[in-house]
Amino acid sequence: MARTRERGWPPAPDALPVPVVDNHTHLDSVVEWVADGWEPGAPAGTTTIAQHLERAAAVGVTRMVQVGCDLDAVHWTDEVVRAHPQLLGAVAIHPNEAVLHAGVREIAPDELEPDPQPRHATQLDDAIDTVMSIARANPRIRAIGETGLDYFRAGPQGRAVQRDAFRAHVALAKELGLALQIHDRDAHDDVVDVLLNDGAPERTVFHCFSGGPDLARIAREQGWYASFAGPVSFGANDELRAALGELPPELVLVETDAPYLTVHPFRGRPNAPYLLPGTVRTVAEVTGRDLEAVCTQIARNSEAVYGPW
Numbered sequence: 001m002a003r004t005r006e007r008g009w010p011p012a013p014d015a016l017p018v019p020v021v022d023n024h025t026h027l028d029s030v031v032e033w034v035a036d037g038w039e040p041g042a043p044a045g046t047t048t049i050a051q052h053l054e055r056a057a058a059v060g061v062t063r064m065v066q067v068g069c070d071l072d073a074v075h076w077t078d079e080v081v082r083a084h085p086q087l088l089g090a091v092a093i094h095p096n097e098a099v100l101h102a103g104v105r106e107i108a109p110d111e112l113e114p115d116p117q118p119r120h121a122t123q124l125d126d127a128i129d130t131v132m133s134i135a136r137a138n139p140r141i142r143a144i145g146e147t148g149l150d151y152f153r154a155g156p157q158g159r160a161v162q163r164d165a166f167r168a169h170v171a172l173a174k175e176l177g178l179a180l181q182i183h184d185r186d187a188h189d190d191v192v193d194v195l196l197n198d199g200a201p202e203r204t205v206f207h208c209f210s211g212g213p214d215l216a217r218i219a220r221e222q223g224w225y226a227s228f229a230g231p232v233s234f235g236a237n238d239e240l241r242a243a244l245g246e247l248p249p250e251l252v253l254v255e256t257d258a259p260y261l262t263v264h265p266f267r268g269r270p271n272a273p274y275l276l277p278g279t280v281r282t283v284a285e286v287t288g289r290d291l292e293a294v295c296t297q298i299a300r301n302s303e304a305v306y307g308p309w
Helices: 049-058 071-083 095-101 124-137 156-176 188-198 213-222 238-246 273-287 291-306
Strands: 020-025 061-068 087-091 141-150 179-185 204-206 225-228 252-254
Touching (some): 020 252, 020 273, 020 291, 049 273, 061 071, 061 291, 095 124, 124 141, 124 156, 141 156, 141 291, 156 179, 204 213, 238 273, 252 273, 273 291
Parallel strands (some): 061 087, 087 141, 141 179
16 A cells, blocks of 8 residues: 655744744745645644744744745735744845746746746836835845846746846845845856856855855855755755855855755655754754754854844
8 A cells, every 4th residue: 555645734843942044935935835734733724924933933943034036926025024023025036037027938948838927027127126126115125036047947048038137136236235145056157157257245145055065165265155945954965965064154044945845854845934943953963063053153144144133
């Protein structure tokens, strides 16, 4: 008899000894994830922001950076960070969104048909202008992101659009004095090229760091932050753990990227900020550092990038 795969929200981990920050989460997607109840006995279906914040705080994840990277999520983020003091915001037009706003409809290496939505009727320049206006007007927006390059989901035309959009976001972060959160998929060399040629913002973060030791050494030399998510705990990712070992503690951040990339052993189940302690514990194990010291450093690094909550 085949074993039934578990689904729904994983159980809560043990609480961390010192509160930490989830440096990158998509709560707009988390609350829409239809799964089992957020705790035993709760009804199946959508959970609320308040429930997710409460559950995260119970295990020591007391603050988060909410990331809105399509036009709908940018507006949602603008509103939600004003309503919840636990949240700061990052806003941008994701590189894959930029391609659709630019009217590119080519098949990329992912072999998926483009799927434009009503929001993509807005021209790319206008979409980026919206990001600028919201970031300028809301003091709780502390980063431009996630922006960057995604060569898995873009062909030649799309890659050119992504590069131009990335450069525009880099310039915007510098103009507004905000941190930059980078999306980098199969594009390490070109991401670094843009940052070195255009000049990276003072606080630059590789969201869901996916490079190996070579990219980690470049980040270390440049003073760029690397944010580690659930994949650092996956068995096959020795190169990622080796990269973590190349970085000084003061350049390491952690994130869930929820609702994606759930930490081992819950890969494939929905993710939320309350599951961040699994990644934090992996960071402590890989680096051989005391868990309390790791938590304290992560909290300090987060404030160095985003300021006080």
